[in-house]
Amino acid sequence: MFNAQTLELLISSFPKILVYGLKVSVPLALIAFVLSTVIAVFVAMVQYAGVPVVRQICRFYIWIIRGTPLLVQLMVAFYGLPLFGINANPFLVAVIVFSICEGAYSAETMRAAMEAVPAGQLEAGYCVGMSYMQIMWHIILPQAFRTAFPSLFNALISMVKDTSLASSITVVEMFTRTKQIAGQSYNYFPLYIEVAAIYLLFCTVLTFVQKKGERRLGNYGVRK
Amino acid sequence: MFNAQTLELLISSFPKILVYGLKVSVPLALIAFVLSTVIAVFVAMVQYAGVPVVRQICRFYIWIIRGTPLLVQLMVAFYGLPLFGINANPFLVAVIVFSICEGAYSAETMRAAMEAVPAGQLEAGYCVGMSYMQIMWHIILPQAFRTAFPSLFNALISMVKDTSLASSITVVEMFTRTKQIAGQSYNYFPLYIEVAAIYLLFCTVLTFVQKKGERRLGNYGVRK
Amino acid sequence: GCGAKKSDDHLARIKEAGKITIATEGVWAPFTYHDPDTDELVGFDVEVAAAIAEKLGVTPEFKEVAFDGGLTGVSTGTFDMMANGVDVTDERSETFDFTEAYAYDHAVVVTLASNTDIASFDDLKGHTTANSAGSTYEAMGIEYGAAVSNVDTLGETMTLVLNGTVDATINANTSAQDYFNTTGTTELKVAAVDPEVTKYAVPLAKGSDNDSLREAINQAIADLRAEGKLAEISNKYFGADITAE
Amino acid sequence: MALLEVKNLKKSFAKTEVLKGIDLKVNRGDVVSILGPSGSGKTTLLRCINFLEKPDGGKLSFDGEDYDLSGISKSDIAAIRKKTGFVFQGYNLFANKNVLENVTLGLTSARKIPKNEADEKALEVLKKVGMDGYTDYYPSQLSGGQQQRVAIARALATDPSIIYFDEPTSALDPQLTSEVLEVMRELADEGMTMIVVTHEMGFAKEVSSHVVFMADGNVVEEGSSADFFDNPKEVRTREFLRLTEH
Amino acid sequence: MALLEVKNLKKSFAKTEVLKGIDLKVNRGDVVSILGPSGSGKTTLLRCINFLEKPDGGKLSFDGEDYDLSGISKSDIAAIRKKTGFVFQGYNLFANKNVLENVTLGLTSARKIPKNEADEKALEVLKKVGMDGYTDYYPSQLSGGQQQRVAIARALATDPSIIYFDEPTSALDPQLTSEVLEVMRELADEGMTMIVVTHEMGFAKEVSSHVVFMADGNVVEEGSSADFFDNPKEVRTREFLRLTEH
Ligand SMILES: Nc1ncnc2c1ncn2[C@@H]1O[C@H](COP(=O)(O)OP(=O)(O)OP(=O)(O)O)[C@@H](O)[C@H]1O
Ligand SMILES: Nc1ncnc2c1ncn2[C@@H]1O[C@H](COP(=O)(O)OP(=O)(O)OP(=O)(O)O)[C@@H](O)[C@H]1O
Ligand SMILES: [Mg+2]
Ligand SMILES: [Mg+2]
Secondary structure, three states: OOOHHHHHHHHHHHHHHHHHHHHHHHHHHHHHHHHHHHHHHHHHHHHHHOOHHHHHHHHHHHHHHHHOOHHHHHHHHHHHHHHHOOOOOHHHHHHHHHHHHHHHHHHHHHHHHHHOOOHHHHHHHHHOOOOHHHHHHHHHHHHHHHHHHHHHHHHHHHHHHHHHHHHHHOOOOHHHHHHHHHHHHOOHHHHHHHHHHHHHHHHHHHHHHHHHHHHHHOOOOOOO | OOOHHHHHHHHHHHHHHHHHHHHHHHHHHHHHHHHHHHHHHHHHHHHHHOOHHHHHHHHHHHHHHHHOOHHHHHHHHHHHHHHHOOOOOHHHHHHHHHHHHHHHHHHHHHHHHHHHOOHHHHHHHHHOOOOHHHHHHHHHHHHHHHHHHHHHHHHHHHHHHHHHHHHHHEOOOHHHHHHHHHHHHOOHHHHHHHHHHHHHHHHHHHHHHHHHHHHHHOOOOOOO | OOOOOOOOOHHHHHHHHOEEEEEEOOOEOOOEEEOOOOOOEEOHHHHHHHHHHHHHOOEEEEEEOOHHHHHHHHHHOOOOEEOOOOEOOHHHHOOEEEOOOOEEEEEEEEEEOOOOOOOOHHHHOOOEEEEOOOOHHHHHHHHOOOEEEEOOOHHHHHHHHHHOOOOEEEEEHHHHHHHHHHHOOOOEEEEEEEEEEEEEOOEEEOOHHHHHHHHHHHHHHHHHHHHOHHHHHHHHHHOOOOOOO | OOOEEEEEEEEEEOOEEEEEEEEEEEOOOOEEEEEOOOOOOHHHHHHHHOOOOOOOEEEEEEOOEEEEHHHOOHHHHHHHHOOEEEEOOOOOOOOOOOHHHHHHHHHHOOOOOOHHHHHHHHHHHHHHOOOHHHOOOOHHHOOHHHHHHHHHHHHHHOOOOEEEEEOOOOOOOHHHHHHHHHHHHHHHHOOOEEEEEOOOHHHHHHOOOEEEEEEOOEEEEEEEHHHHHHOOOOHHHHHHHHHOOO | OOOEEEEEEEEEEOOEEEEEEEEEEEOOOOEEEEEOOOOOOHHHHHHHHOOOOOOOEEEEEEOOEEEEHHHOOHHHHHHHHOOEEEEOOOOOOOOOOOHHHHHHHHHHOOOOOOHHHHHHHHHHHHHHOOOHHHOOOOHHHOOHHHHHHHHHHHHHHOOOOEEEEEOOOOOOOHHHHHHHHHHHHHHHHOOOEEEEEOOOHHHHHHOOOEEEEEEOOEEEEEEEHHHHHHOOOOHHHHHHHHHOOO
């Protein structure tokens, strides 16, 4: 299985696979990561503040999304939408579904992080005359985000790999691209190892960015 | 697509799918969860204690495993082992690979939870004459486990769904079973919705067990 | 465009749009795959579908998608049709309306060349096979009393046979031959051929909306067959004509 | 006329009544010390009059306006809070902001004062508490006494009519305590109105104009600082003063 | 012969020398108070002699055995720790164990004493600190004073030759402080050997037999308790005593 011909295949396919990682998998994961974080912050805030009805809706959202497979969510969104006359771009649908799905997980992370900010921070904000939203924006969210950051980044790293599910809705990303190439020669195994190595490369870069980011966000003078 | 015939299909397939959930997906996830937790505790402890060389090995393990897709890990294990003359049972391979993969993620969770136990707990243990391992066992690990429990359970809920990847190494679990049934009539969509509902059922039960478990583990008299 | 009232007839809508969307996997040689040299989507099904589109007077627009997604998309109208060596059974005909067959195939049993236990489908009883979940071949394996394992792709199935993990695999004769040709393996052989014929046809969503489209595709297939075009494509990819029964 | 007057303030948690009808009057320039055993409701009283807890009943008149404590509107709460300062026992400095930002945030964000004006004001009050050399330190980099002085500066920056202190020195060691008490003494001398919950008898005796002694949710005794310490009338007061003199 | 004698103990963190060569001698039955300003190295001293920090150099003789502080073996550390007790400023009770388990764990787990014997011993020491009614409470359900008394019971349970206290009352309010000091006074009366880092001048004066005053990593002055307070020799000592009398 591992001979000169395989080596040649690996070399020639490397750029082809890589380009789909850079063009599809990574952008998909990154955009969805940003959007999911926005969703997570909103959903976490609603629960933190205990907004009556909206809170229940958010719990329902988290329950449904965490309880069902991402693949099915993707298919429901992509093939279900046309039933309502909406013909969306598959990449767009993938971005939205990944954002919504990851948003549910990250919302729980953010909520826990917000609850870990001491209540005194909120009270002190009130006592200098700030409004609830001002306190959220300047005090609670920055501190919660710092706490949640490593977990959120972990989720991003997972998501880069999960993008392969998008093949069910016509999005050809890095993993499907690998299958295409492997399908030409039936030489799946070496190519799968190759794509794993490329994922590893991306994840190493992301881990590095995470470390930098953690330092950038600062730990507010706390010695570690 | 949704007609009387589909309804009949859904009803007749329900027990068939469910039984594969109870027989394969859930046991696979549960066994792997237990084993991965054992791995996680070990790996987290090695890092917490800063054991020289083993610590580097553990970091390497975490880096490789989190950086590569579970699917490829499964295939490397399953198709790679026979190259060394080992013909393992696919379910066993799946259990091992899921345990090792989840172990890497959970190790990070456990490590963070151990680091969150105040240093004074360790020092107080030394001061009453306990050994390092006694302190770990009686003091640090129970407290860390309590903190990590919700995250670990989240991972379990994800894993129940991820078991579907085991199909690539010949393990027929709930999702593959659904594909089999759908393949007879090519009526994928309704059956996918059905299997999603069954996943949701399992996850609801697990969430309930988690709540009970959290209460059982106790919060050591801390008022919430 | 949005807002404008859409025609109730699928064929009319396709003609109006000037294109037909065709779902295909793109990872299954020689039916639908990427040419190793040009990287273009090619294959028997791809060329047949393109020829059909030409007959309809529209441009083919291929959508590469996983098998389950492709069929789902056909049933919901996301794709107009699928060209992916979809084989017809009675049960599937209740979910989709199939056109006339454009190719025929036979199921074969593939084993190690050294295998002497299996010489017919009946010999499968008590042996292990591997196939993708939901495929016709999986059902056959079960029917003949084999213990069937599931994997995703043909390459994986063959690997399992080569490894000795399973005793045999059932697959389309066409696929098996292509695998032998592409990989040049001599360790495998066709151990048995099923006399029953497998029909490859185009699945369309159920409903009278599709009547005229099905008619048009049937006509296109008949014309292409009469013109010798189908045989030409078949010879190009299989080195044999599989388009006549 | 009194700056702040509380009448019949009541507050229960679940079944326990923590404040059983408190009356309190503070004139401009007063320094009122609140003493009392642990659990008597001192903190709860301060928190109620700044609405960190929702009072169950009572009247408040503040700066000439009358309010019903149990039914007060959000905008009234916001208005009152803009005229008061609060110094917590645990400092509660904003952990993600440096010293300067901690002091300016109440100005720039809550009062929309331009940044340069806010910085100027912040430096002025930080100087007053001797912390102007630490503007870019984060709270975690400061000692307890330094944090508490920044917290006082934060309260001062908004030019409040009154500042509430809840045991401002109880988390500090003796030396840091002296630093903070010194700052408070200066504020008193400058005529700042203050209510101070404290265990520091020395401070209560020397600095405050009035002393209120609470026990079990009631005001047991109150009076001028001199009267209270030299001539306590109630048995409970005497017992308390004896105990804290260990 | 001294129970514990430290000679020329040195300890640095990174570049800063925190202990610059400390000598300390404690006889059986002594109660030694260690005083000194914040940052003088008092906590570090206690932590070094119980090996919670690794000393850089110095000699220790303990219970008749001599050790080299910088090169002491793990088994010697374990042996010494089994004869000592430590009471932390922040209590450090085991959060996942109830009061009884907190006290018995050092017996059952570290010393393999049967559970029923350990329980008996635990009840005895809990009674001594007045906490025998709280055996099944968790630390988080107790007030600071109660927690500190349990911490003392935990240290007592193993029958140590000496107990080290690091500011045992500084996190407590005046009333809780009295409770804990009362327990320590009784221990002293019973002849327990103790080293107490404290800011409580009253305690140091009345209870301790010796006082050590530290500043900047050095012992500035030491002597009998009476001598030290009535007749301090060093300028720094006098300055310190004046400051803490605010
Ligand atoms: N959020 C709460 N829920 C329930 N009970 C509370 C709450 N806050 C305070 N209490 C109770 O109210 C009583 C008064 O508490 P408060 O903190 O006002 O006392 P304090 O006089 O400030 O005491 P200390 O001197 O210890 O600070 C106590 O018995 C306390 O347990
Ligand atoms: N782990 C550490 N790393 C670096 N410096 C430290 C560490 N622990 C203590 N120090 C420094 O050593 C010096 C002495 O600290 P130590 O805690 O022993 O003082 P202390 O006399 O107990 O003070 P306090 O009365 O405030 O408790 C201080 O300057 C402190 O900042
Ligand atoms: Mg209070
Ligand atoms: Mg100290």
